[in-house]
Each structure stands twice: as structure tokens, then as C-alpha cells.
Amino acid sequence: MNPKDNVSIGLSAAIVSVEGERPSVLVVSHEGADDALPFGPFNPVQHRTLESGLRKWVGEQTRFDLGYTEQLYTFGDKGRHLSSSGDGSARVVSVGYLALTRQGKEAPETQWRGWYHYFPWEDWRDTRPAMIDSAILPALKKFVKDAPNAESAELRRERVNVCFGEGWDEERVLERYELLYEAGLVEEFYRDAGKPVKQALGTAMQFDHRRILATAIARLRGKLKYRPVVFELMAPTFTLLELQRAVEALAGLRLHKQNFRRLVADQGLVEGTGKWAATSRGRPAELFRFRREVLRERQAPGVRLGVRRIKNA
Amino acid sequence: MNPKDNVSIGLSAAIVSVEGERPSVLVVSHEGADDALPFGPFNPVQHRTLESGLRKWVGEQTRFDLGYTEQLYTFGDKGRHLSSSGDGSARVVSVGYLALTRQGKEAPETQWRGWYHYFPWEDWRDTRPAMIDSAILPALKKFVKDAPNAESAELRRERVNVCFGEGWDEERVLERYELLYEAGLVEEFYRDAGKPVKQALGTAMQFDHRRILATAIARLRGKLKYRPVVFELMAPTFTLLELQRAVEALAGLRLHKQNFRRLVADQGLVEGTGKWAATSRGRPAELFRFRREVLRERQAPGVRLGVRRIKNA
DNA sequence: ACATTAATACTCATTTCGAGTATATATGTG
DNA sequence: CACATATATACTCGAAATGAGTATTAATGT
Numbered sequence: 030m031n032p033k034d035n036v037s038i039g040l041s042a043a044i045v046s047v048e049g050e051r052p053s054v055l056v057v058s059h060e061g062a063d064d065a066l067p068f069g070p071f072n073p074v075q076h077r078t079l080e081s082g083l084r085k086w087v088g089e090q091t092r093f094d095l096g097y098t099e100q101l102y103t104f105g106d107k108g109r110h111l112s113s114s115g116d117g118s119a120r121v122v123s124v125g126y127l128a129l130t131r132q133g134k135e136a137p138e139t140q141w142r143g144w145y146h147y148f149p150w151e152d153w154r155d156t157r158p159a160m161i162d163s164a165i166l167p168a169l170k171k172f173v174k175d176a177p178n179a180e181s182a183e184l185r186r187e188r189v190n191v192c193f194g195e196g197w198d199e200e201r202v203l204e205r206y207e208l209l210y211e212a213g214l215v216e217e218f219y220r221d222a223g224k225p226v227k228q229a230l231g232t233a234m235q236f237d238h239r240r241i242l243a244t245a246i247a248r249l250r251g252k253l254k255y256r257p258v259v260f261e262l263m264a265p266t267f268t269l270l271e272l273q274r275a276v277e278a279l280a281g282l283r284l285h286k287q288n289f290r291r292l293v294a295d296q297g298l299v300e301g302t303g304k305w306a307a308t309s310r311g312r313p314a315e316l317f318r319f320r321r322e323v324l325r326e327r328q329a330p331g332v333r334l335g336v337r338r339i340k341n342a
Numbered sequence: 343m344n345p346k347d348n349v350s351i352g353l354s355a356a357i358v359s360v361e362g363e364r365p366s367v368l369v370v371s372h373e374g375a376d377d378a379l380p381f382g383p384f385n386p387v388q389h390r391t392l393e394s395g396l397r398k399w400v401g402e403q404t405r406f407d408l409g410y411t412e413q414l415y416t417f418g419d420k421g422r423h424l425s426s427s428g429d430g431s432a433r434v435v436s437v438g439y440l441a442l443t444r445q446g447k448e449a450p451e452t453q454w455r456g457w458y459h460y461f462p463w464e465d466w467r468d469t470r471p472a473m474i475d476s477a478i479l480p481a482l483k484k485f486v487k488d489a490p491n492a493e494s495a496e497l498r499r500e501r502v503n504v505c506f507g508e509g510w511d512e513e514r515v516l517e518r519y520e521l522l523y524e525a526g527l528v529e530e531f532y533r534d535a536g537k538p539v540k541q542a543l544g545t546a547m548q549f550d551h552r553r554i555l556a557t558a559i560a561r562l563r564g565k566l567k568y569r570p571v572v573f574e575l576m577a578p579t580f581t582l583l584e585l586q587r588a589v590e591a592l593a594g595l596r597l598h599k600q601n602f603r604r605l606v607a608d609q610g611l612v613e614g615t616g617k618w619a620a621t622s623r624g625r626p627a628e629l630f631r632f633r634r635e636v637l638r639e640r641q642a643p644g645v646r647l648g649v650r651r652i653k654n655a
Numbered sequence: 656a657c658a659t660t661a662a663t664a665c666t667c668a669t670t671t672c673g674a675g676t677a678t679a680t681a682t683g684t685g
Numbered sequence: 686c687a688c689a690t691a692t693a694t695a696c697t698c699g700a701a702a703t704g705a706g707t708a709t710t711a712a713t714g715t
Contacts, residue, residue, distance in 0.1 A: 036351055036386045038418075038435060071418070073349045073433040079418040103416040103437050105351075105384070105392035120386040122351060124416050187638060270662080288704065290663075295702095311661025312711040325500060583693080601673065603694075608671095624692025625680035 036105075039123040040083040041068035041238060043101070043245035044093060046132045046141060047262045050154075052278045053132075053141040054242060055091060056234075064142065065235040066242065067091050071124070083126055092136045097261045101125040101244045108221050109237045125241035127248055129261035144246060145281075146232045147239055151202060151246065152281045161193060164230065165214065169193065172212040199280050202247035206240060215239075250280055257298055260319040268306045268314035269293065297323055349418075352436040353396040354381035354551060356414070356558035357406060359445045359454060360575045363467075365591045366445075366454040367555060368404060369547075377455065378548040379555065380404050384437070396439055405449045410574045414438040414557045421534050422550045438554035440561055442574035457559060458594075459545045460552055464515060464559065465594045474506060477543065478527065482506065485525040512593050515560040519553060528552075563593055570611055573632040581619045581627035582606065610636055 043066055044055040056064040069086035076082030084095055105122040132141060145152045150161055169189045176182035191198075192205045209215045209230060216233035217240075219226040233239065252258050259276055273289045293299050299317040306314045356379055357368040369377040382399035389395030397408055418435040445454060458465045463474055482502045489495035504511075505518045522528045522543060529546035530553075532539040546552065565571050572589055586602045606612050612630040619627045 036349065036384065038349055038351075071349065071435075073418075073420075073435075076418075077420045079416065079435070082418075100415060102413060103392065105386075105389075105395075107386075107390045122384075122386075122392070190638065268662090285705070286661095287663080287665095287706080291703095308661080308712065310659075310713050312663080312713095314662055325503065581693090598672095598674070599692095600675080600694080600696090604672095621681065621692080623682050623690075625682095625694080627693055 037121050038071040038079075039068055039121045039236075040071050040079065040086060040126065041066045041123055041236075041241050042083055042087050042095070042098070042126045042128050043242050044087070044091070044095070044128045044130060045144070045245065045249065045262070046130055047275045047278050048132055048141070050274050050278050051143045052145070054144045054147075054245075055093070055135065055139055056142050057090065057139050058142075059138070063233050063235045064238075066238045067093075067139070068123070068236075068238075079124055080126070083124075087128075090136065091139050092134065093130065095128045096130050097258065098126055098128040099248070101127050101241065101248055104237055104240065106237075109240070123237060123241070125244055127245040129249075129258060131262065131264065144242065147234065147242060148202065148206070148246065149231050150205070151199075153197060153199070154277055154281060154283050157197075160230065164228075165193060165209070168214050168228065169208070169212055199282055200247055200251045202250065203240070203243040204247075206243040210240075246279075253279060257319065257323060260298075263319070266302055266304070266316040266318050268316060269299070270314060272299070272317070350434050351384040351392075352381055352434045352549075353384050353392065353399060353439065354379045354436055354549075354554050355396055355400050355408070355411070355439045355441050356555050357400070357404070357408070357441045357443060358457070358558065358562065358575070359443055360588045360591050361445055361454070363587050363591050364456045365458070367457045367460075367558075368406070368448065368452055369455050370403065370452050371455075372451070376546050376548045377551075379551045380406075380452070381436070381549075381551075392437055393439070396437075400441075403449065404452050405447065406443065408441045409443050410571065411439050411441040412561070414440050414554065414561055417550055417553065419550075422530075422553070436550060436554070438557055440558040442562075442571060444575065444577065457555065460547060460555060461515065461519070461559065462544050463518070464512075466510060466512070467590055467594060467596050470510075473543065477541075478506060478522070481527050481541065482521070482525055512595055513560050513564045515563065516553070516556045517560075519556040523553075559592075566592060570632065570636060573611075576632070579615055579617070579629040579631050581629060582612070583627060585612070585630070 046053050046055070055067065057067055058064045067087045067090045069082075069090065071079060071082045076085065080098060080100070083098070087093055087095055101124075103122060103124045107120070135141070150158050150165060152158060166189075173182055173185045173189060176185050188204075188208055192201060192208050206215070210218050213219070214228045214230050216226050216229040217237075219229075220233070231239075234242065249258065253276060259272065259279070262275060262279075263272060269290050270286070272293065273284060273286065276289075277284055297320055300320050302316045302318055304316045306316055308314065359366050359368070368380065370380055371377045380400045380403045382395075382403065384392060384395045389398065393411060393413070396411070400406055400408055414437075416435060416437045420433070448454070463471050463478060465471060479502075482498075486495055486498045486502060489498050501517075501521055505514060505521050519528070523531050526532070527541045527543050529539050529542040530550075533546070544552075547555065562571070566589060572585065572592070575588060575592075576585060582603050583599070585606065586597060586599065589602075590597055610633055613633050615629045615631055617629045619629055621627065
């Protein structure tokens, strides 16, 4: 192939953990600049696979030993990988990864940050976020009206409806972010276009990292339901309520407690340890552990969160 | 970034269609060489996005106008992108795509080929393929026995069990292909290692294209169940049996006719046209069309094929 | 003692699913 | 034309899964 076809490949990782009710992502933050995901170039000479390249880079940058990892998507859009400083020179194709861990000893330049800082409209645990009605929908209405022609307006109307209309589908995280981007509701839109920022919902990230994070959340929310991935984020033993809170934090939804318990129990996802959690108030809860055997036994075990939100939080 | 980090990006597409009961993939075949998927390099100067690059390349090579497309995975393993001629020079990272179309006018160097030529063990419509018991399981048993140590043997045993043991999970196409690759049951294994071929199940493809195709089939089989993607492969109108045969062809499984009908009808995926198919024998079937509106209405409509195989074909 | 809090158990109606049986409408054959 | 055969379509029925509770148990704080 021709040398002019050469491109640099950037590897980025959305490293996710949950502490209590807060789903977080590990970010590299330098003062003044936006947060970034840990990332680095793929070196075809050193690295045998993309994933081994990622592990090496991330290890160096964050001192983290990635556990579960999964490739998300490869982004190559022109103009979507600019840093805040605006160097538009190199064309970079970026491969995003999702990694799940528990919090540990991080490198000093990195920190865990709640992911709803970047996506405040995605957290429906307490209530439908007010900003959807106060800021998002009015702006999107305008976006529909400003469409260049009727056909485009109809397409936009449909997208708005799917993303923010009747019936919240918690998995459409990326679709929603991309819609907000195109509608100019997000800082990155202005940065990529080299224009002054007009609207900026949520906290911005460097490059296309918020898009990668959106992809990560979407994938994780989907995967939760058919693979027992939550357990990668849990301590070795946990109470059922802790497990539920973790799932809720990730899904951004509240679940029905009794049914949640029935689900994980009936599916054989967990087993009691016979020990009890130190409790403050209320009846003490039994500590459970993940039954690794289910990975072999069942076809598609997962916390099939009865997707519907609990009537009222 | 350093120039030595530069890599070529190859774009490949698994273009899928179904004609009758035969799911096919569009391949480029030159005599003497293995089949290949349509592919070409990504040109960062010309192409704004990876997908537009793909569309351009594929358009030139196959005269096909891709409809539905979806990015699958980005492969970068060293030594898995060798051609049959064995040029090991350039390091290529390949981005695989899935595209769904109907058959039309193809370029002369391309042809539709049934995908079960490449994966004969994946077609369970008539019966559990005999080669699983006659060839695959014995060889995999040996693969387990030849493990370097007990721990590795246990891991291998589990993988064999998940892939080919009790309970067929039709989505694990890639997992199965990778297992067969590692166990040396597939031509590509020997080619990539530069060794003489010992065992070769199914028809080989160039580069890592069979792996990309496996990824495509797996993704499509999964997606079928929660998104109405089959309809991309159907004529504008079709009988319910034709629709069922298409789904069965893709899934490699037989389905229960009456329940299939109930499913697609109850979900509002199709609507009758009031016209009837020209019939040879039996009562004539009504022609249906896809109700595009469901894309807006329901959360996750798809042909939730009651995964279990029909008792006996 | 008792209000409060949380864990866990049990109930119940509804929906979905798997697997049929039953009936309707063609063709082809003697 | 009667009837075997093939296919489409309708309807049934029990089992399992799901959504939304109520009931009971076991702690703490006052």
C-alpha cells in the first residue's frame, strides 16, 4: 500500500468502576485542559495486537492493570479528533476500548470522575433530569425547525423523538450524544468547527473522548442484560442491595428490589456466603459472591433489569 | 506522533444477502487464489470517514451501492493479515464492516457465495452437522490433551464445551472459528504460521477475511433478535414463510412456524398487502410488507426467534 | 415498647413462550 | 368429482417469566 495511506492509530480506554452509587471513569486531567481518557499511539513494531498495545500504554499512564476489556469502535472522522489546543495536523484513527475494574491505586495525574458529569441527561435514577425539558428539548425543537428542508426536518424530528421522546431507552447513549453534537449543544461541536462556544451541556472532554465514553456506556448498559459483567466491578462479596445499586448506577434507572433479587437468585448468578454485612440500620444483609460457574452453565446470563423504570423514585 | 507509528488501514466488507434459503456473501475470486472480501486501503486524504472510504472502495470493486452498513471490529494482530502468497511486509490494521443488501448486478470478478461453504459447522437447519462429531470434536479433544499444562487444558476444555458442547448458541460464530484456528483445524492457521496444511475445515479465505465474516455472521445473528434487520435483505413484499426461511438461513436454525407468525404479527413488524403470492401447491400465502413505522414505535423490535431449535427437522 | 429501616419471603394477575391441534384453501391424481 | 397432499392460517393450552405488590423478619435508635 501507498505511504500516503498511512495513518496513526490512537488507542483510548474508557476505564469504568463503580463505587457505591457512582459510576466513574478514569480520566487524565491537566489543569486548564479538558479531561481526557488514557490514550496513546499504537506502535505496530512493538505491539502484537491492538489490545496488548492498549494494555501497555494504559499501564504506563495509569498504573492500572486492566482486567476485563472489550473493543468498542473505531472512529476515523475528519475533524473529530482535534485537541482543545487545536492542532489539526495529524490524521488519527482512534480505536476505543471499554475496561472494567475496581478502584485501586491510581497514578497521580489521573482521577476517577463520575460519568454523569459528562452526561447529566443520562441519569434517571431519581427523576427525569430537568435539563431535558428545560434545555435539551427546546434547543432540539429549534434544531428541527432550522433544518435546510422538509425532508431533513422530518428526519431530525424522528431522531429527537427516538432519543428524547416517549419511552426512555437507556442504551441510546451514543445516539443522544451525537444528536446533541450535531445540534450544537455540546462544547466539542464548536471546538471541532473552530467556532466560539454557544451551548455546552455536560462537561467536555478532549478529542473525541466523550464520544468514546458514550459508546462505552451504551455498550455496558446493553451488555449488563445478557452477560454477568457487573461482577467485574464488584468486590469479591457484596450484598444484593449493593449489587442492585451498582446496576442502577450503570443503567441510570431504578429497579424493583424484590424482583431484582428474584432474578439474580433464580438465575444462579450469586450464592450466599453465610456471612453478614456489618449493618447500620435495618436487618443485616447476607453477603453474596458471584457464581463463576454460570459462565459455563447458562447461555446468556445477565442482570435482565426489568427495563421499565420503577413508577416513582 | 512518530512516523514509525504509522500503519495502513484496510477496510473490508462482508456484504450479505439471502436468496431463498441461502445466505450469501459477496466475494472477489481470482482463479488459483482463495476468495476474498471486497477490500481496500483507507485513504485519509480523500476519505472523510472510514465508512465513506469503504463505500467508495466497495462501489468501485463491486459496483454495489451499500445500503445498511455497520462497523464490526478492528483487527490488528500481527501475522493474521498475510495473503496466500505470503508477503509479510506491511503491517495492516483491518476494519471490518457488515453490509446488508439484495442481490443485483454485480461486477464480473465478484460472486455471491453461500456462507456455509466457509462455515459448514454453523448450519443446523436440517440436523446437527455430522462433521462436528466426526471431525471437530475428536480433533478438539486432542487439542485439549496437547495443552502445555493442566491449567491450560482446563481452559481449553471449557472453551470446547462452550463452543461445541451442550446447547448450541448460534451467536458464537467467531468464538468457534477462533477455537478451530488455534486448534489448527483451519487452513489459515497453517498459512499464517508458514507451515504445510494439515487439516482444513470449510473453505479458506484470504488474509483474515474469514474471521471478519465470522464476526459478521455472529453480529447479524445477534442483531436479528432485537432489531428488524432481516427486512434489509427481503424484497419489498414477501410471504411470512419466505421471511421465516430467511431468518432460519441466517440463524442456521429451524423455527416453529406458527409461533414465528404470531411473533412478527403481534409485534407489528409486518402488514398484509391484501395481495397473494403466486402459489404452486397449497393454500396461497398473503404477501406482507415491512412496517417501517415500528422503528419509531417500539423499543427493540426484532424477530425474537425462540432460539431453541425445532425438535426434529 | 415501639417507630424506623432494611432484608427477605411470598402472592397474584398478566404476558410471553413452546408446542401443539384444528381448519382453510390451494393443487394434482385417479 | 373425491380425495390425498401441501401449505397457510387460526386457535388452544400449559409452563415460565414478568411486573407490582403485600407480609414477615431482624436489626437500630429513642
